[in-house]
Amino acid sequence: MKTKFKLSTALLAIVLLVNSITVQASINHTNLNNDPEKDKVIIYVLKNVLSRLHFVQKDINDDLSEQIFDSFIDALDSSKRYFTKQDLKEFSKYKYQIDNQLLEDDLSFYNLVYGRFLEKIKNAKSYYGNLLAQPFDFKKNETIDLDYTKVPFAKNDNELIDYWRKQLKLQTLSRIQEQTDLQEAKLEKDKNYKIKSFTTLEKEARAEVLKNMEDLYIRIEELEHDDWFSTFLNSVVGAFDPHTTYMDPRIKERFDQTISGKLEGIGARLQKKGIYTHVFELVAGGPASKQGDLEPGDIILKVAQGDEEPLDIVGMRLDDAIKFIKGKKGTEVRLTVKKKLDGSTKIISIIRDVVQLDETFVKSSIVEKEGKKYAIIDLPSFYIDFSDNNYRDSAKDMEKEIERLKAEEVTGLIIDLRNNGGGSLKTAIEISGLFIDEGPVVQVKYRGESPIVKKDIDPKVQWDKSVVVLVNEFSASASEIFAAAMQDYKRGVILGGNQTYGKGTVQNVLPINQFYPKYKKDLGYIKMTIQKFYRVNGGSTQKEGVYSDIAMPSRLSYMKYGERDMTGALAWDKVPQAKYTQTNSYDNFNDVVYNSKQRIATSKNFKLVNEYAKWLKENQDNTSYSLNYKQFFKESDAKEKEAEKFKSVFDYKSNLTFTSPKYEQSLFKENEDLKDKRVAWHKNLSKDMYISEALNVLSELKLREKTEIVKN
Template identity: 80%
Template sequence: MKTTSKFSTTLLAILLLLTSFSIHTQDQNSSSDSDAEKDRVLIYVLKNILTRGHFVTKDLNDDFSELVYDSFINSLDPSKRYFTQEDLKEFSQYKYQIDNQLLQDDISFYQLVYNRFLDKTKNAKSYYTDLLAKPFQFNKNEIIDLDYTKVPFAKNDNELIDYWRKQLKLQTLGRIQNQIDLQEEKLKDDKNYAIESFETLEVSARKEVLENMDELYMRIQRLENDDWFSTFLNSVVGAFDPHTTYMDPTKKENFDQTMSGKVEGIGARLQEKGIYTQVSDLVAGGPASKQGELEPGDIILRVAQGDEEPLDIVGMRLSDAIKFIKGKKGTEVRLTVKKKLDGSTKIISIIRDVVQLDETFVKSSIVKKNGKKYAIIDLPSFYIDFKDNNYRDSAKDMEKEIERLKSEGVVGLIVDLRNNGGGSLKTAIEISGLFINQGPIVQVKYRGENPIVKSDIDPQIQWEGSVVVLVNEFSASASEIFAAAMQDYKRAVILGGNQTYGKGTVQNILPINQFYPNYKEDLGYLKMTIQKFYRVNGGSTQKEGVYSDIAMPSRYSYMKFGERDLEGALEWDKVPQAKYSQTNSYANFNDVVYKSKERIAEDTNFKLVNEYAKWLKKNQDETSYSLNYKKFLKDSEAREKEAEKFKSVFDYKSNLTFVSPQYEQSIFKNNKDLEDKRIAWHKNLSKDMYVSEALNVLSELKLRAPSKIIKN
């Protein structure tokens, strides 16, 4: 979530402060010297920005040092595959010194751990290659615990290799079991199917594991100092709070694409396949899709910019290859491609264009219930293009979509915010304003200052009908601003999981070169928490989220993954209530909520979902696995038997028929791919028990006369 305005003055003050000093840098005579200089510059700038501008005042002390120490080591070695207690003994000399090093722009801790990590990853290939060269002892009684937070680091290299052995043995067992299950399925269809022996399956499984490990370490070897130093920087900035992150230039570009829903390029999704760059999917309506020759599965060998000499990208890491394939609208790229179908090599010319990622944008569907038309609007994120004010954003699209639905006689709306992780604060305020007259939407607060009320100032109401907001445990940030405003104004019924994610903070994206303007390389960006936001009733959504008016069981009901479960998350607090007037939109709000809760409590589908959620939680807590083949199969069969009980948990089917709005149906004539996507979506909606209950609630709500309001 990004906001600007007042903070620019603070940034200017920091900029003047930073640029009035300089750090001692080494002569750039070698790439390693250059890397070290860049690393020190980043540390110097980031520590100054964070200590002066972050929402939380945090001393760089021993506690801070310990947080960075633990975070960096766990980020590099989360599965305890590389470092031993002997390594940690050496690293620990810096455990309470990192704060002092940061103050002196010293990166000794990083260099020690990073160089040791490089050595360890080089050794890894010999470890797993030797271990996978011969069969494991599957009759041995031993277990592995996959909760690595409980597992100590290996005492020495011999114990480390044994950790490797257990992990590889588990992977092999998993593949053997998959092959056995597959054979049993084939035997059901073909009684003459020849079952392969355990020995044959075991050899095949080890070969698969070896191939996967080789591919993994091929990718690891392509990573450079910048990639690993980014990990260290995120350990440093993340010690302030979980949502403060360092973004290198590539990650920032990806962030912008996600926020805007567009990219300039050929419209193809790419993936690493060994040493190759492979096409995984084409974006419907994109340049590659329209050109027609590039297909999923094709491998791109060389890339040429127009008539220039082609560049060989075989062996190049994916992020670098993408830089050459993407480009400005109207420019030509020539791809030398190995075709999946027949293995032939072909040169494909594509003119780049702006590619819209349709799954990012608002979409709607209309359904009839009891003779009335209702609609569901899916809002996947609060998207915006910060660089182009004229480009579409979620607020403009919502306003347009609502107007189209009104023209078709829709009388009630479901706004679906499930899995919506947030986005732009500005659009969250504007979308909230579509449903109320005018007034406060959210309060934002900088460090040490009084809260600022952010209001909808447009007296026009775009939608005056009934509203249900559908949320789940992954609805976060801007989603929570909108849901909280609708709840505080009594404008909508909030329906979904027990509570939303609980992210009540605002981040700003800062270009680091702005604070060190003489540096020639792109230093990347800092996404920094600068504000907390609060509901108009004064309470924060931080950690607490928004509690649903009607809570429904879901598969996530007992899981730990919300803001409240993140280490270092900021605490819940409150500020004075803003002055606002509830719309008091519904004459029977409490009755509808009560009836819905009764339906859910008695519904066999929701009862089964609740049992399923408990079972998932139990499995999540059981992190130990037997590495004895017979015991492993027995445990797996027991889990599968338990899972059978929940096989039909989401087999719900309503008698509702969902259709696209008329404007979209006219588009289908020239866009079959969009039509297919909508048919699939509508089919899923008809099988969605949460949408069905939302429609029950929506159809029961009775609007009150507009003049009935409650003052707060």
């Protein structure tokens, strides 16, 4: 309660401050702004909210100005396709003035750059159109470097067009090579297959690149002022730290959908192809799937709300089309659809409902090894629906899943957090509490304040047997809270990449209108870093992540990836250790860790993965490509031969059989799609060398008969 009160008091102070100011709507570049007053209100509120509530106290000064300048230019033109040095020279007069403009709610820098960018977008269409209208000279000896951080901006428009030429030439050359390889493969199967000439392949490749470019620029032209202004706002707020972001209402809706694992609508994934909205996939068990008429590949032409007149959505941007198709549970939507199979037009009526995104939720699999049952619980995110306390969340689901597995006499658990990017701090604490007695789980700290110890207050231990936590370089945030707690309590063995992602910060999502209530239009949201979290041992996971007890080679082992490689990431630090009691759950923890490390070190599979990771790193660092077709083919063939020795890198097969828990098997008769998904998952588990090693570790762990208490 104390923490919430402090935050609420600070919010109230900002509301009062912001409402004491009248934002001027006058602006010189009204032709560039849909709503200049709204833009200035957002800027005004954000700078005040950030300076008062962000975890880092940062002055709005020349250093911040330079950071925003570089970030915004890079966000618009990271591949150096639009701006020239002449443009940058003109922009640079504002390089150390953006801070002053922010203080005065002045958008001159944004308007200049945005206006120029719109001009460049129009020019780009003529660039690629003219360049792709005629064959490239593939005999010319020249190269292109795709590491655009090393490439300077073009001196002038002529050099800019040459940058375009090289990029389009590379795309064309890549397609020629793909088609050449396909032809050779077909010729091996059919000696009568007629090979196309290089001239024909080159012409077809250019046509394909042109179509891709036209599709790309259709999507770019659909973007509105608010989209580009959001890019600028994210350059401003991102100067405080990489995880502080501005979200317009559409992005916020997607964020809520991701973290809750549900949406209200028809249960269809859509994609834009040219001017048409296509059905890409139906969500199993969703309204569209149950209704049965809508199919993948169908084109949605019109949308009607109940008995209202249909709205033509051909040519409409995808986000806007989705807005009309989605809707509240129980409402009717009528879709005018062109069917993929026969091209006929059909009106399909669907009653919207709550759609659960099953891939978001907890699932488990049971496997028998040496006469004992073990289970893998896959936790893809720490999901929760903050708007509905009665809806399922990851903590409730984990508790329920563990209870079901106990009923099937499972003796050990693997908690799979690979690729789990985090989610709710609340559920991370509650899930940790399922494995320990009541006590500290994590510490959180606001700017300039002492850390607050967040505890599991439930004395019940849901699972008191062996635990292995499987992580990788993509396990972040709430995943790291859970893994760190299991490691600090010596409750589980952490197995995976050398270290996890390293995101040790907490964000809060706040509606901007809360700070400016008299403004009636939706101003969007700010997801802002307000806290850092720390392990119970006092160390931060920021940048460092959680180091695995047992590190296994992965394809990312040598790649630059994680918080430590992000520009502007907050620093690692530590706070005093919390008072907690280690469980020391295992008699043979050190022996098990040693045995596993020995197996990994001598494993042919893991050795090959390690070599593969080094090879990937070498290729990542080599960003230069020849644009001479003979040299390009020669280099490609050489890489292909190198890649051959890694062809079997993940060709692993265990002799283990994975099955669904009994409660889930009973659902398969009514849900064939669920059954198919589980069969595919179980097949992948049997070919997963990381799961196999986790099971080796789990099978060797011996629980202490009497828990040894170690107080910290």
